[in-house]
Amino acid sequence: MTGLLPEAALTRISVMQPWLGEDEVAAVAEVLRSGWVAQGPKVAEFEATFARRLEAAHAVATSSCTTALHLALVVAGVQAGDDVVVPSLSFVATANAPTYVGARPVFADVDGVTGNLTASGVAAVLTPQTRAVIVVDQGGVPVDLAPIRALCDPRGIVVIEDAACAAGSLYRGHPAGAWAELATWSFHPRKLLTTGEGGMLTTSRLDWAERARRLREHAMSVSAAERHASVLAPPERYDEVGFNFRMTDLQAAVGLVQLDRLPAIVERRRELAARYAEAIAGIDGLRLVADPPHGRTNMQSCWVEVGRSYRTDREGLLAELAEAGISARRGIMAAHRQRAHAAAAREAELPETDRLTDTTLILPLFHQLTTAEQDRVIAVLARPVRGSQGP
Numbered sequence: 507m508t509g510l511l512p513e514a515a516l517t518r519i520s521v522m523q524p525w526l527g528e529d530e531v532a533a534v535a536e537v538l539r540s541g542w543v544a545q546g547p548k549v550a551e552f553e554a555t556f557a558r559r560l561e562a563a564h565a566v567a568t569s570s571c572t573t574a575l576h577l578a579l580v581v582a583g584v585q586a587g588d589d590v591v592v593p594s595l596s597f598v599a600t601a602n603a604p605t606y607v608g609a610r611p612v613f614a615d616v617d618g619v620t621g622n623l624t625a626s627g628v629a630a631v632l633t634p635q636t637r638a639v640i641v642v643d644q645g646g647v648p649v650d651l652a653p654i655r656a657l658c659d660p661r662g663i664v665v666i667e668d669a670a671c672a673a674g675s676l677y678r679g680h681p682a683g684a685w686a687e688l689a690t691w692s693f694h695p696r697k698l699l700t701t702g703e704g705g706m707l708t709t710s711r712l713d714w715a716e717r718a719r720r721l722r723e724h725a726m727s728v729s730a731a732e733r734h735a736s737v738l739a740p741p742e743r744y745d746e747v748g749f750n751f752r753m754t755d756l757q758a759a760v761g762l763v764q765l766d767r768l769p770a771i772v773e774r775r776r777e778l779a780a781r782y783a784e785a786i787a788g789i790d791g792l793r794l795v796a797d798p799p800h801g802r803t804n805m806q807s808c809w810v811e812v813g814r815s816y817r818t819d820r821e822g823l824l825a826e827l828a829e830a831g832i833s834a835r836r837g838i839m840a841a842h843r844q845r846a847h848a849a850a851a852r853e854a855e856l857p858e859t860d861r862l863t864d865t866t867l868i869l870p871l872f873h874q875l876t877t878a879e880q881d882r883v884i885a886v887l888a889r890p891v892r893g894s895q896g897p
């Protein structure tokens with residue numbers, strides 16, 4: 507490892523790190539002292555603030571994006587025997603969700619530039635059984651939703667936006683997710699905003715919001731918070747089978763602080779991404795993810811495609827970065843390659859998905875990343891073709 511800079515051996519650069527501080531510590535302490543730690547007033551406040559900031563009519567907090575996706579499919583009326591179109595190029599939770607309601611995931615290919623579903627990709631796999639489509643703002647790049655809704659709405663197909671990665675992204679000048687009938691969000695530490703674990707369902711429809719709110723809490727007619735507020739609690743009813751998909755007030759308190767940090771997080775990520783873009787522009791064979799014409803990414807995932815003309819392949823570059831103490835990651839996974847989805851994958855032809863999952867790599871990018879650390883990453887990317895191990 508003769509080519510390592512002396513400081514390279516000192517610190518390891520991770521691919522992602524949440525930005526948490528004393529404000530989150532204080533917010534959690536306040537909730538602990540209040541004595542109400544489960545779903546209660548902080549969750550309600552987090553929902554209201556999230557809805558306002560992200561221009562959603564209604565927000566329902568959940569235990570994760572995965573459980574929010576499950577609820578979204580239930581309120582959309584998706585049932586056993588239905589087909590749900592999903593991208594294979596996504597975290598596996600997207601393809602898993604339809605199976606929770608007995609539906610079949612049907613894989614559509616993505617656009618080779620953005621990594622997102624397109625109207626023509628969806629149209630190619632519609633069946634008479636298609637009841638819903640789950641689109642993903644992959645890595646934070648907003649999906650071009652309008653043409654997909656123009657295709658699906660007249661056919662009675664519900665479009666659900668898996669916006670797990672998209673807090674702080676914009677589509678046509680408004681927050682991503684704001685244009686969807688149903689959108690789902692993640693607050694896992696791998697995302698821009700974190701509550702440890704946690705999720706949100708947003709919807710333009712009051713009836714869906716109300717049903718999701720009941721379903722996440724055992725489908726109880728009276729919430730635990732309402733029962734607690736009354737001395738003589740009214741009897742509760744259970745009209746359907748529900749779930750426990752609740753968020754806690756401890757998590758919501760963290761989420762409220764994190765929401766305030768969102769603009770700064772996005773700004774810093776885009777600043778660092780612009781530095782990567784500038785450095786990579788001159789390197790043959792590397793292509794960095796960029797804003798699509800219809801919106802702006804929050805740079806949740808800052809990925810590069812390693813093309814044939816680059817001096818090594820994706821695996822080679824990952825190994826070099828690892829040797830320099832830099833944790834990059836393989837790009838977005840493809841669910842159709844997993845055994846769990848072998849049945850759905852059988853007839854799927856997904857050339858763009860296959861190429862992107864094989865050739866992309868996610869670069870380190872997080873709020874606290876210093877430009878000196880970033881320069882260490884860039885130095886590896888920009889190594890010359892020969893003598894890549896340095897002098």
Ligand SMILES: *Cc1c(COP(=O)(O)O)cnc(C)c1O
Binds near residue numbers: 571596597
């Ligand atoms: C992270 C992620 C999920 C899962 O989110 P959880 O909150 O961990 O359940 C779902 N879909 C996409 C696109 C994701 O990136």
